[in-house]
Amino acid sequence: MTTRALRMAAALTALMFMALATASRADEYPNRTVRVIVPYSAGGTPDILLRVVAQALSEKWGQAVVLENRPGGNTIIGTTAVTRSAPDGYTLLLASDGTYLLNPLFYPSLPYSLKELAPVMLLATAPHMFALTKSAPASNVKEFVDWAKSKPGTIMYGSTGPGSHQRLAMENFARLTGIALVHVPYKGAPEATTAVLTGEVTASFNSVATILPYVTSGNMRTLGVASLTRSPLAPEIPTIAEQGVSGFTSQGSFGLFGPANLQASIRDKIVRDITEVLERPAVRKVLEQRGFVIFGGGPKEFEDFIASQSARWARVIKEANIKGE
Incomplete structure (x- = not known):
């Protein structure tokens, strides 16, 4: 075997082991408590949504899914805590559109960037x-x-x-x-x-x-x-x-993020498992009774939603001359 062939074989072997290790980490996830930071006061709409989903996920995973409220700073305090966390899937962010749609439109100099967050999925609108x-x-x-x-x-x-x-x-x-x-x-x-x-x-x-x-x-x-x-x-x-206010609509939307560079296999597992939870008739009934419209989908659908809604509200902000205070 030539030196070049040996190098190629070694590289392929390394890639194979990396793929196996990645799959293993996803299969093992989660093996400890998963913390979901909510950058709002306790008792609000995101809490209502997350508590229903977290309970079902805890039972499915056999690990606690813990809600942690970190309000303040127009969601900045809780959001930056997630951007500074390890991208291992054990610290996630459940945020409403204020964090991922409106803050970037109102405040060009935020202490966080959407590039520091990995969209996982849009759970629901309200x-x-x-x-x-x-x-x-x-x-x-x-x-x-x-x-x-x-x-x-x-x-x-x-x-x-x-x-x-x-x-x-x-x-x-x-x-x-x-x-x-x-x-x-x-x-x-x-x-x-x-x-x-x-x-x-x-x-x-x-x-x-x-x-x-x-x-x-x-x-x-x-x-x-x-x-x-x-x-x-x-x-x-x-x-x-x-x-008489033709076409007027307004809704909250609630999406899950991880830190940037969240491992794709772990992200995909989170999406699959939450999707399965949201499709359960008992869970769907509870959420619909609380005024939610289940969205679902994965990172791509969530990113498309962010792009379309950002364009819509940017027009409203400009036409109404609304300024962040």
Whole structure:
């Protein structure tokens, strides 16, 4: 055998062992606790989604899947913790669109880059609902718009942060209806919702799952859902679009990331196992009852979703002249 042939054989052998080692690591994953960082306050929509999925994954894997809330800094604190973690699949990030869509649009100098994150999959979306404090003198979109026009720049609304989807949705609603509102940012969805309940602010957008229980109990009102079709959870509540704000939609989306350079075989195993969990009728029923629309797919579908939604909201930000605070 020639020297060249020996070198080629050695290289092929090394590649074979590397492939076997990679497959072995994926087969063994996980062999300890998997930590999923949620960069929001406890009790919000991402928590609701992750707790359902994490419980089923823990049972499937035989290892704990632990949720760790790290709110603050407009999701920056929790997100950067993941970007600095080892790409071994044991530290993941469950984030909403504020992290991977809006922050990059609002803040060009973030302490993290999407290049430092590996998209794994988009788990689900959740249409928003317009929450209104019950003392407000409005019961539909027209009454609210007329009231807001009578006192421009005085009605306050809450959001989950300066660069949040909730803020963008409300500013877009204000632009389309010709009203001026005052923005009050909060740390997370629970705080913003509490502010509407107590009357500290008048309105907010948040998920159907978060708002509907308060509406049903009579502690809060809603002007409608921010989807093109009515929610199956509350078919009696009209959409905002059907009340004259043509085409108006807003939804949260919730995706899973790992650190950049996450091993492809481990990423693929996570996708396969979560997909199997999401396809279980019992899991699907629980999530749909909480207002989620299951998305699924893998990294490519998630990347395509990010690209299309980024383009959409970039146009809204420009047309409404919305600035990150």
